[in-house]
Amino acid sequence: MSNEHSTSPTADATADATADATASPSHVSRIHGCLLGGALGDSLGYAVESDHISTIRAKFGPEGLQDFSALDGGSHFSADTQLTLYTVDGLLEALEWANSGVGADTNACLWLAYLRWLGTQGVAVPETAPFQPPRWIDSHDVLRHRRAAGNSCLSGLATGEMGTFYRPVNPESKGCGTVMRSAPFGLIPYIAAGAVYKLSADAASLTHGHPAARQSAGVFSLVIHALTAGQGLREAADFALGQLGAGHLRKDEVPDSDLIARLETALRLGGAGEPLDPEELVRELGAGRMAEEALAVALYAVLVTEPGATAAAGLPAGRPEAHFRAAITLAVNHSGHSGSTASMAGNILGTFYGEDCLPAGWLDALEAPEVIRGMASRLAAITGA
Known part of the structure; x- marks a missing residue:
């Protein structure tokens, strides 16, 4: 009997992965996937935040x-x-005002939301x-x-003081606290x-004044927007x-050279096949402490573990959940800001695939999912998603 039309298990798996990746999730699913995926990456990475890779391996094994x-x-x-x-809450308030026919300064709404967060931190x-009511x-x-x-x-x-591009607070700060x-x-x-x-770059200026912080935040938001x-x-x-x-x-603002270099390296290495080992990842992209480093590591992690890339490298291709697991664990296991890099990788893949990529066992372990889902549902409702 001819096997001209038969397919191998590997071909079937690759086809399934391609079909999964090209399915279009609803916007509601993208919103939930983004916020929950980010929280999952943050939670796994926070457990080893700033630990050296040798410490992580000693505790959890060579992988x-x-x-x-x-x-x-x-x-x-x-x-x-x-944060x-x-x-989300600052954006919700601005949209609530807009839906009621009243114009509001979106960045002021975000500033007030962040001030309320500041009060939760013992400051x-x-x-x-x-003053803003709770x-x-x-x-x-x-x-x-x-x-x-x-x-x-x-x-x-x-x-x-409400930091702005023209009147920055922390003018030299470009830490990952903006982009994440x-x-x-x-x-x-x-x-x-x-x-x-x-919107994103101006909100970054509320706390960080360096151009790389503003621009990294803006670029990250545009990745989510495009997805x-x-x-x-x-x-x-x-x-x-x-x-x-x-x-x-802004006028007289130029693209930050460090940001451009990090992102170009991330995109090049993201298509190179086999993932870098953790030590080389930090040498090439940074430890994620700076805004441009965190963005570069997150983008690299989701690109190099994409099913097509992993198959080309001889690594197992997988469905969205396998891709999510691979990207998050890559973004976690390095000597740097594991929570921030993995959080952003989770945001990206949660937006791309929607909720379908989120491992059920991981969601079961997630702290306060009802709060995250509550904010996601509010954002979906007010945007008509």
């Missing part, structure tokens, strides 16, 4: 931390997820700052724990790429990087 089941004491998400949720909100997000004790909050986030807000909270800007439908970039519009992972990364030269920068 490092691979699963929540390895964490005997459970897991928590960090300030990365807290991402407060970013006194400056008396000069405007909102739904403020009622949850899980958000009142201080978990690796960045110094620039705390100090920038504690000034009581910026995914929600890309989830707002029906606005142009330039508006997404401006919600149906672009592929590499297509979205290329698009976002290209937007730095598309007239979105």
Whole structure:
């Protein structure tokens, strides 16, 4: 009998992976996937945040931390997820005002949301700052724990001044505390790429004044924006990087050379096949402590583990869940800001695939999923998703 039309198991698996990757999730699923995926990456990475890779291997074995089941004491998400949720809340308030027919300063709404977060961290909100009544997000004790909050986030807000591009607080700061909270800007439908970039970059200026911080936040939000519009992972990364030269920068602002170099390296290595070992990853892309490093590591992790790339490298191709696991564990296991890099990788893949990529066992281990889902549902409802 002829086997002309038969297929091998490998071919079937590759076809399934391709079909999974090209299926278009609903916008509601993308919103939930983005916020939950980010929280999962943050939670796994926070368990080894800033640990050297030798320490991680000594505790979890030569492959490092691979699963929540390895964490005997459970897991928590960090300030990365807290601030991402407060970013959602600031956007929600601005959209609520808009839907009621009243114009509002979006960046002011975000600043007030971040000030309320500051109050949850045991830091006194400056008396000069405007008072804002508490909102739904403020009622949850899980958000009142201080978990690796960045110094620039705390100090920038504690000034009581609303930082701007022209009047920056922490003008030399470019830590990852900007970029890791910026995914929600890309989830707002029906606005142009330039508006997404401006919202995200201006919000970064509330706490960090360095151009690399603003621009990294803007680029990350544009990646999410492009994915919600149906672009592929590499297509979205290329698009976002290209937007730095598309007239979105402020007058007299130029693309940050370190950011450009890190992202170009991430995109090149992301298509190179076999993943780098953790030591080489840090040498090539950085440890994720700076905004441009965190973005580069996250983009690299999702690109190099994409099913087509892994198959070309002789690694097992997989469905969305396998891709999510591979990217997150790669983003976790290095000597750096594991929570931030893995959180952003989770945001990206959760947006790309929707909720279908999130491992059920990991969701079972996630802290306070009802709070994250609550914020996702509110964002979906107000945007008509």
